[in-house]
Amino acid sequence: GTGTSQDDPVAPDLSRPSIARVYDYVLGGKQHFEIDRRAAQGFIDALPDAPVIAKDNRNLLRRGVRFLVEEAGIRQILDIGSGLPTEGNVHELAHAIDPSTRVVYVDNDPGVLAHGRALLAGDATTAVITADLRTPAAILADPVVTGLLDLSRPYALLLSGIVQHLADDEDPYGIVGTLREALPAGAYMLLSHFLDDDEPRATTLERGFLQGGLGTGRFRRWDEIRRFFDGLEMVEPGLVYANDWRPDAGTPAESPVHTLYAGGVGRKV
Numbered sequence: 001g002t003g004t005s006q007d008d009p010v011a012p013d014l015s016r017p018s019i020a021r022v023y024d025y026v027l028g029g030k031q032h033f034e035i036d037r038r039a040a041q042g043f044i045d046a047l048p049d050a051p052v053i054a055k056d057n058r059n060l061l062r063r064g065v066r067f068l069v070e071e072a073g074i075r076q077i078l079d080i081g082s083g084l085p086t087e088g089n090v091h092e093l094a095h096a097i098d099p100s101t102r103v104v105y106v107d108n109d110p111g112v113l114a115h116g117r118a119l120l121a122g123d124a125t126t127a128v129i130t131a132d133l134r135t136p137a138a139i140l141a142d143p144v145v146t147g148l149l150d151l152s153r154p155y156a157l158l159l160s161g162i163v164q165h166l167a168d169d170e171d172p173y174g175i176v177g178t179l180r181e182a183l184p185a186g187a188y189m190l191l192s193h194f195l196d197d198d199e200p201r202a203t204t205l206e207r208g209f210l211q212g213g214l215g216t217g218r219f220r221r222w223d224e225i226r227r228f229f230d231g232l233e234m235v236e237p238g239l240v241y242a243n244d245w246r247p248d249a250g251t252p253a254e255s256p257v258h259t260l261y262a263g264g265v266g267r268k269v
């Protein structure tokens, strides 16, 4: 289940908050430290309902994975910015439908590898690597990725809650474009993102991320998020508010942050 040459346990970097740990804290997990909780407080102070965004996003991911495996027939998943293990991990959701589904988790936070390794011991279908979205070609060429996934055959690329952490000057469109162009016909891309639906709360929250010391957290407009899907055929209902994407019995009927998050799934034709 694990694929890396570093075998030393990785000590968490406590000099600054980590996106993965702050997200875990906001989701109600246990893998966070004081510095992360303080960062989270930066945007919870800005908007007390902010933690609901994480829950709505996680719910969208759950429905998206189920669609991809159950309805679209996908059996290989590349999950970039996978986050720390939490309730309802992508490989667990996929394996509940088909245990042979292969999953590679990619995250630049070494804590994800450390925790993932323990979770995935003995699981030959799932691996985790430490790599950065900002070097997409290296991810696609990584021996663990190419060892477990056949990238010439349809797979699902998951970019859930990660692209929002790329600043405008980090070439987010070039990076996502590289990954999108590498998708073979029949592959899918799920992408979810903080949304600036022309409301002041988006600006307030963006400032909260900065104040919390996280540094990144971009709220992009509909047209800016839509551009990430350029050239893909959108799966119904398209790019929509997170909770409007194929809601099911587990989707909250009303969310206080309904208009602050968007997501969708595109298919390469």
Ligand code: SAM
Pocket (backbone or CB within 6 Å): 019, 020, 021, 023, 057, 058, 061, 080, 081, 082, 083, 084, 106, 107, 108, 109, 112, 131, 132, 133, 134, 159, 160, 161, 162, 165
């Ligand atoms: N995908 C999960 C989900 O939607 O529930 C977790 C989302 S969490 C908000 C974002 C994750 O992306 C964190 O675990 C963070 O470490 C990771 N991340 C942020 N920037 C990254 C980068 N440049 N390369 C790789 N991972 C990154």
